[in-house]
Amino acid sequence: MATRNQTFDTPDPDDPLDIHTRDSNNHTPLLAAAYRLDVAATRAQIVAGADVHAVEDPSDDDSYNAIDLVLSVTRNAYIPQTAQICRMLLDAGVPATERMRTAVRGIGTEFEFGRSGFNPDYVAQVDAGLAELYAMFDVTPAPAHQTHDGVSPISVVATTWTEQFNELWDLLVPPSGAALSAQGEVIRICGRINRELLGTGGANWDRQFRAMVDTAVEIVSGGTTLPAADFKDYRAAAKKVRKGRIDEEAIMRMIELSVSWVLANPTPQPFSTTRYTR
Numbered sequence: 001m002a003t004r005n006q007t008f009d010t011p012d013p014d015d016p017l018d019i020h021t022r023d024s025n026n027h028t029p030l031l032a033a034a035y036r037l038d039v040a041a042t043r044a045q046i047v048a049g050a051d052v053h054a055v056e057d058p059s060d061d062d063s064y065n066a067i068d069l070v071l072s073v074t075r076n077a078y079i080p081q082t083a084q085i086c087r088m089l090l091d092a093g094v095p096a097t098e099r100m101r102t103a104v105r106g107i108g109t110e111f112e113f114g115r116s117g118f119n120p121d122y123v124a125q126v127d128a129g130l131a132e133l134y135a136m137f138d139v140t141p142a143p144a145h146q147t148h149d150g151v152s153p154i155s156v157v158a159t160t161w162t163e164q165f166n167e168l169w170d171l172l173v174p175p176s177g178a179a180l181s182a183q184g185e186v187i188r189i190c191g192r193i194n195r196e197l198l199g200t201g202g203a204n205w206d207r208q209f210r211a212m213v214d215t216a217v218e219i220v221s222g223g224t225t226l227p228a229a230d231f232k233d234y235r236a237a238a239k240k241v242r243k244g245r246i247d248e249e250a251i252m253r254m255i256e257l258s259v260s261w262v263l264a265n266p267t268p269q270p271f272s273t274t275r276y277t278r
Contacts, residue, residue, distance in 0.1 A: 019050040028054045034066035034089070035073060037081045042066070043088055052092040067094050071103035076111045076118060080129035086136055101137045108134065108142035115145060117175035148172050153266040154183055161256045165190070168262055182269040183262045186219045190255045192278060197246055205244035208276040213242040215273060220258060223265040230257055 022028055030050040033041035046052060055063035064072065067089050074082040090096065108130055111118070118126070134141050148154065148171045156171075158164045169191055172184030179185040189212045196204060217238050225231060234257045237250040 019045060019048050026056055030054060031056060031066055031069060034070045034085055037070060037074060037078050037085065039081050039084045039088075042085050046088055046092050052089055052094050065094060067096075067100055068103070071100055071107065074107060076114060076126060077122065079107065079111065079126045079133070082107075083129040083132040083136070086133065090136060096137050101139050104133045104137045104139045105142065108139070112142045112145040113170065114175040116147075145170065147174075148181075148184070148268070150180055150268055152268075154181075154262060154268060155266060156263070161259045164259050164263070165255055168259065172262075178273055179271060180268075182219045182222070182271040183265060184268075185271045185273070186216050186258045187262060189213070189216045190251075190258050193241060194251055194255065197241070197244065197251060198248060202244045202246060208278050209244070210242050211276045212278065213238050215275060216254065216258065219271075220261040223261070223269065226257060226261055226264070230260065233257065 019029060023032060025032075027035065028045075028050065030042065030045040030052065031054060033045055053065060055065045056069075057063040067086055070082050070085050111126065111130060115123070131141075133139070154168070154172070156164045156167045158167045165187065168183070168187045172181060173179055173188045173191065174184075179188050192212065193209065196202060196209060217235060220226060220231070220234055226234060233253055237253040237257075240247045240250040241254060
């Protein structure tokens with residue numbers, strides 16, 4: 001997929017409104033402008049007569065169009081620009097789809113999760129843009145993110161460990177930095193490890209990640225401990241993960257048993273660390 005600072009390979013540099021030539025990523029200038037979240041360039045392409053229905057791969061029925069692209073790359077701070085671009089494209093005749101509605105729901109959920117840590121000077125602008133997206137795509141606004149109060153017993157309603165992990169993440173893990181409780185931190189560590197090893201292939205794996213694995217083992221060795229066999233499994237899985245191996249079975253076992261430990265220790269335990277900053 002293209003990067004936002006991509007350049008076009010073949011269009012005439014004196015003709016910025018070229019509307020047909022595709023770049024090395026198979027993007028028309030309109031698709032590239034939407035991907036860069038460039039409101040002015042997107043507007044210029046539409047006015048120039050660009051095909052608003054163009055997709056990345058015309059041979060693929062599920063290929064992304066300009067709205068799909070902008071919704072796929074936007075993040076909290078870019079929500080106002082995203083709303084403007086989507087409005088222009090919808091007005092130009094691009095139909096709303098369920099995939100777009102799903103993407104908008106995800107954008108709203110992500111913003112609500114990080115709202116408490118977002119720059120307060122820009123919250124009003126982002127809220128306005130998000131409200132526009134909800135209205136444009138007929139999507140029910142994401143509920144306010146509920147975080148644990150740090151005192152009450154930790155509980156979940158999910159019944160599978162994968163769903164319980166997601167619920168505990170939403171409940172206990174802050175938008176940035178270490179969690180305030182040992183329960184939240186072991187969940188956060190597992191999530192970071194999973195993302196780093198299975199998401200990026202361990203490209204950033206270093207001694208800080210290894211320290212996080214060690215901390216996870218320390219956490220689950222306290223409180224109401226896991227059954228002996230499970231704790232043995234935990235240590236074995238952690239040993240493999242600590243080496244930065246792309247071992248999905250070991251990673252999943254760490255996550256599963258971390259969830260079990262949290263549920264067996266519902267009383268929040270204060271946590272602080274200076275051993276890593278990730």
